[in-house]
Structures are given as C-alpha cells and as structure tokens.
Amino acid sequence: MASDNQKIIRHAGIDRAFHWVMAAIMLVLLATSLLPMLGVRFAWYGVHWVSGLLLTVIIALHVLRALFWQKPRGIMIKPSDLKAGGAGKYTLAQKLMHQAWTVAVLVAIVTGLLLLRKAGVPFLERDPYVRSMASWGIITLLHDLAALLSVFLVLVHVYFAILPEKRAYLRAMTKGFISRSDLAREHDLNRVDRGE
Amino acid sequence: MLRDMMPLFDLYQPDTLDNALDLADRLGPEGWLVAGGQDSWDWLKNRTRRTRAVVDLSGIAELKGVRETDGGIQIGALTTLTDVQDDPLVRERYGLLATAAGRVASPQIRNAGTLGGNLCQDTRCWYYRGGVDCYRAGGNMCYADTPEGQNREHAVFGASRCVAVTPSDTANALTALDASMVIRSKGGERVVPAARFFVGPDVNIQRMTVIEPGEILTAVRIPGTWAKSAFYFEKVADRAAWDFALLSLSVALKMEGETIRDARLVCGAAACVPWRLEAAESAIIGKTRNDDDIERAAVAAVEGAQPLNFNGFKIPLLSNLVRRAIKGAGGAST
Numbered sequence: 001m002a003s004d005n006q007k008i009i010r011h012a013g014i015d016r017a018f019h020w021v022m023a024a025i026m027l028v029l030l031a032t033s034l035l036p037m038l039g040v041r042f043a044w045y046g047v048h049w050v051s052g053l054l055l056t057v058i059i060a061l062h063v064l065r066a067l068f069w070q071k072p073r074g075i076m077i078k079p080s081d082l083k084a085g086g087a088g089k090y091t092l093a094q095k096l097m098h099q100a101w102t103v104a105v106l107v108a109i110v111t112g113l114l115l116l117r118k119a120g121v122p123f124l125e126r127d128p129y130v131r132s133m134a135s136w137g138i139i140t141l142l143h144d145l146a147a148l149l150s151v152f153l154v155l156v157h158v159y160f161a162i163l164p165e166k167r168a169y170l171r172a173m174t175k176g177f178i179s180r181s182d183l184a185r186e187h188d189l190n191r192v193d194r195g196e
Numbered sequence: 197m198l199r200d201m202m203p204l205f206d207l208y209q210p211d212t213l214d215n216a217l218d219l220a221d222r223l224g225p226e227g228w229l230v231a232g233g234q235d236s237w238d239w240l241k242n243r244t245r246r247t248r249a250v251v252d253l254s255g256i257a258e259l260k261g262v263r264e265t266d267g268g269i270q271i272g273a274l275t276t277l278t279d280v281q282d283d284p285l286v287r288e289r290y291g292l293l294a295t296a297a298g299r300v301a302s303p304q305i306r307n308a309g310t311l312g313g314n315l316c317q318d319t320r321c322w323y324y325r326g327g328v329d330c331y332r333a334g335g336n337m338c339y340a341d342t343p344e345g346q347n348r349e350h351a352v353f354g355a356s357r358c359v360a361v362t363p364s365d366t367a368n369a370l371t372a373l374d375a376s377m378v379i380r381s382k383g384g385e386r387v388v389p390a391a392r393f394f395v396g397p398d399v400n401i402q403r404m405t406v407i408e409p410g411e412i413l414t415a416v417r418i419p420g421t422w423a424k425s426a427f428y429f430e431k432v433a434d435r436a437a438w439d440f441a442l443l444s445l446s447v448a449l450k451m452e453g454e455t456i457r458d459a460r461l462v463c464g465a466a467a468c469v470p471w472r473l474e475a476a477e478s479a480i481i482g483k484t485r486n487d488d489d490i491e492r493a494a495v496a497a498v499e500g501a502q503p504l505n506f507n508g509f510k511i512p513l514l515s516n517l518v519r520r521a522i523k524g525a526g527g528a529s530t
Contacts (some may be wrong), residue, residue: 043398045356
C-alpha cells in the first residue's frame with residue numbers, strides 16, 4: 001500500500017524541458033509581436049520568425065514523444081473526467097487548457113509558416129502572389145487571433161499555476177514529483193496508478 | 197488625378213519656433229510639417245496622402261543658417277541645400293557635406309529644398325509612392341520584393357519585409373561626419389546621433405526617422421572630429437541631375453602621412469538607412485592606400501549584401517565605388 005506522502009513522478013525531465021522551452025519561446029513570440037504594437041520599437045521580425053520555427057520543431061518533437069513514448073489518449077477528455085475527484089493523470093481543467101493551447105499553437109504555426117512566403121525569409125523565395133489578398137487577410141487574421149488567444153491562455157495558465165492550492169502542480173513541473181496526497185485532492189488514484 | 201491642384205487643408209504659417217512647436221503639439225499626427233515642400237507637395241497633390249492641416253515652417257528665421265559652435269558647426273534645419281553647398285564654413289571644413297548637398301536633384305530644387313527636409317524626406321519606392329497598401333503604408337505586403345517586382349532601386353542591405361531605401365544624399369554624408377540631429381518638442385529638446393536618427397524597417401516599418409508627431413528637427417550639429425579630413429562623395433544615378441541615387445558613397449579619411457588613421461564609409465540608397473561599411477573601414481584603418489588593402493575593403497564592403505531580382509548590379513557598383521573613393525579621397529570629389 002502506498003503512503004500518502006509517497007512522491008510519484010508526474011513529469012519526466014524531458015517533458016519538463018519541453019514545457020519550459022515552449023513557455024520561453026511563447027513569451028518571446030508574444031513579446032516580439034505585441035510590444036511593437038504598444039510602441040516599443042526594436043528589430044522584432046527576425047527574432048519572431050526564428051522563434052516561430054523553433055517552436056514548430058519543439059512542438060513536432062513533443063508530438064512524436066507523446067505518440068510513441070507516452071499515452072496520448074491520457075490527454076483526451078472522457079466522461080469520467082466530469083466526475084468530481086475522478087480525474088486520471090490530468091484534471092478536466094488541465095485537459096481543456098492543453099486542448100486550447102493545441103488549437104492556439106497549431107493555428108499560429110500553420111498560419112505563421114504560410115505567412116513566411118509573403119513576409120520573406122532568407123531560404124524561401126518571397127512570393128505574395130501565390131495566394132489572393134483575401135486569403136492573406138484571412139491567414140493574417142487567424143494568426144492574430146491565435147496570438148490573442150495565447151495571451152489569454154498565458155494569463156489563465158500563470159494565474160492557476162501560482163494559486164496556493166495548485167502549487168503542487170507547479171512544483172511537479174519544476175521538480176518532476178508530486179505527492180499522492182496532493183494528487184488525491186482532484187484525482188482518482190486508481191486511475192493514476194493505471195496510467196490513465 | 198488632379199496632380200496640379202493642391203487639395204484643401206488648413207494652412208498654418210508660424211514665424212517662430214515656439215509657435216511651430218505649439219502647433220505641432222496641438223495638431224499631432226494630423227499636422228503635416230513642411231519645410232521646402234519638395235517631398236510633401238508630391239504626396240498631397242497626388243492625393244496619395246491627405247492631411248487636415250499643414251504647418252509651413254519656411255518662415256521661421258531662427259531655423260536657418262550656419263553658425264560655428266565649440267569645435268564644430270550647427271546648421272539650421274531650414275537652411276536650403278544651396279546655402280549648405282555654398283557656405284564657406286561648410287566648404288572649408290566639411291567639403292563632403294557641401295558636395296553631397298550640391299548633388300541633390302537640381303538647382304531649382306536645392307534653392308527651395310532644405311537640409312532638414314532632405315534628411316526627413318520619405319522613401320521613393322514607387323509602389324509606396326503610388327499609394328498601394330504596402331507594409332510602409334500600413335498594409336500587409338511588399339510589392340517591390342516579389343518575383344515580378346520592379347526593384348532596381350531598392351535595398352541590398354538591411355531589408356526586413358520592406359525593401360525601400362533612403363533617398364537622401366546628405367544623410368550618408370552627415371552620418372560619416374558623426375553629426376547629431378537636434379529635435380525639439382513642447383516637452384524639450386533631444387539630440388540624436390545620425391547613426392540612430394534614421395530608422396530601418398526592422399524597427400519601424402512606417403517611418404524613416406525617430407521623429408515623433410509633435411517634434412520638429414531644428415538643427416544639425418557637426419562636431420569637429422572629421423573637419424578637414426580627406427573626403428570623397430560620389431552619387432551614381434541614371435541622370436546627372438534631378439535624379440535620386442542608385443547608390444551614393446560618402447567617405448571621410450583621417451590621414452597621418454600616408455597612413456589612414458581613421459575612416460568612415462557610409463553608403464546611401466543601399467538600405468533604408470545610411471549604411472555604414474564597417475568591415476571596409478576596418479580593412480583600411482592603419483594601412484596605406486595600397487591596392488591590396490583597397491581590394492580587401494572593396495570585397496568587405498559588400499559582405500552580407502542580399503540583392504533582389506533586379507538590383508544585383510549594386511553589388512559590383514558598390515565595390516567599385518569603394519575602390520574609387522579610397523583612392524580618390526582628398527582629391528576632387530565626383
């Protein structure tokens with residue numbers, strides 16, 4: 001029988017590294033896109049698109065790891081998640097946050113990669129005429145909406161991360177471990193033990 | 197298009213700098229400041245841009261003329277290019293600037309155009325001037341840097357989405373001379389080195405200088421650092437007069453006997469800002485003007501250049517200009 005204080009591994013080192021690298025890149029992307037609009041003038045464009053490409057690579061690696069080394073269905077929302085205290089590794093709120101990030105980041109990456117053709121990067125011939133003006137408008141709008149959604153998600157994510165009652169999750173994302181007693185507050189430990 | 201008809205706007209003609217600053221502050225972005233008008237009238241007559249109010253600065257006497265300062269000179273922003281070209285003090289100490297001012301456009305335009313206006317003028321990218329919704333005009337596209345874009349005059353250095361270049365002949369001369377720009381507003385005065393006065397598209401894609409609404413460029417200060425150095429200015433354009441540069445080069449060399457003790461090489465019409473050729477400078481500082489070092493400088497000058505579809509000629513042209521300039525500095529400027 002496991003004791004309540006037993007620490008269990010919640011995030012492996014590589015997953016924590018992915019999380020914090022993604023977080024840092026996301027902050028760079030938001031800073032380089034939003035600060036110039038607020039009047040802070042600096043050479044943002046090069047940093048922005050390079051960071052965008054880095055994020056694309058990191059996300060691709062994260063997806064590969066999730067598909068082949070982890071259980072990707074663990075992050076899917078199931079009916080049992082709706083039951084109080086019945087969550088597996090992730091609560092409903094955590095899963096919703098992940099899904100929202102997935103939407104925001106994928107939209108930003110896809111539209112960002114498309115926009116490179118118009119805005120110009122050294123390794124790609126610049127040709128805005130591959131798409132109509134209306135298409136560019138929609139792509140730009142989607143990219144901007146994804147950025148705004150990301151700002152909202154950063155605020156929500158950081159707010160919950162620093163709430164005292166959620167601090168155990170923040171510790172888990174820095175140190176990797178969480179105690180069973182902390183998990184038991186919102187999770188069904190049987191499901192956790194089964195790796196769900 | 198009614199190209200000969202001035203559109204309707206409120207015209208203000210202040211006769212003191214304080215009045216002008218009041219107006220600039222009150223009108224903000226809605227007040228279009230005009231010095232000689234050689235750039236502004238095109239915009240307004242072509243209806244490419246509109247404004248509610250024009251502040252005509254040409255009647256402000258205190259912003260005209262050249263005067264000696266501690267070790268250098270100060271030139272009022274409203275001093276005409278002809279006056280800059282002909283001023284004895286400028287000619288004696290800063291022949292580079294006198295030559296550059298004398299190569300602007302045509303005598304008629306130099307009689308009306310001012311030094312401040314020449315420095316603050318907008319780019320001549322014809323897509324932008326034609327009124328398309330490009331990045332610089334607040335849009336989301338560059339029409340010059342496309343497979344079909346006509347970009348013979350455009351940038352080979354420092355492009356970031358927008359590939360427009362600075363059209364100013366005096367800007368690169370003043371950058372070479374380590375000049376500073378005096379900018380006044382209701383809130384006070386700030387002095388900005390030429391190297392930071394001009395802004396590339398990477399920093400601000402809609403402006404070419406750091407001047408904000410409500411501010412006025414009042415003077416240009418040139419320190420004594422490069423006075424009476426060995427100078428060279430050359431402007432290459434399709435026509436000998438009344439044309440913008442395809443490339444221009446300002447060079448100042450401090451000589452100690454046959455040795456180059458310090459050097460400034462600044463290129464115009466190659467980037468959105470006056471483009472300092474620091475690698476070329478390094479190649480000749482501490483050397484004599486021998487062929488090997490000049491060749492090294494000519495090669496170093498074009499390092500990092502990224503030509504567009506139709507402006508590849510600027511790269512060998514710049515190398516040749518650098519060769520000619522280093523050999524010719526101190527002699528008769530072209």
